[in-house]
Amino acid sequence: MKRPARKCPTCRGAVPQRPENAVWPFCSDKCRLSDLGRWLDEDYRIAGERAGDGGGGDPPAEEQEEGT
Numbered sequence: 001m002k003r004p005a006r007k008c009p010t011c012r013g014a015v016p017q018r019p020e021n022a023v024w025p026f027c028s029d030k031c032r033l034s035d036l037g038r039w040l041d042e043d044y045r046i047a048g049e050r051a052g053d054g055g056g057g058d059p060p061a062e063e064q065e066e067g068t
């Protein structure tokens, strides 16, 4: 039986077996850091959007005066 080779989440390259791979499931330390940086960047961006969305209190009143 032959297990399919694990693919690196970052570069889709072949990943060395776990016992001899300190950065498993990545193929290299570079890919590990790249993936980690991407996650942190997304997390930061989402947090920033949330902070800026709906945090301004009541919206300014539109023109509701109807002179009748």
Ligand SMILES: [Zn+2]
Pocket: 008, 009, 010, 011, 012, 013, 026, 027, 028, 031
């Ligand atoms: Zn890789």
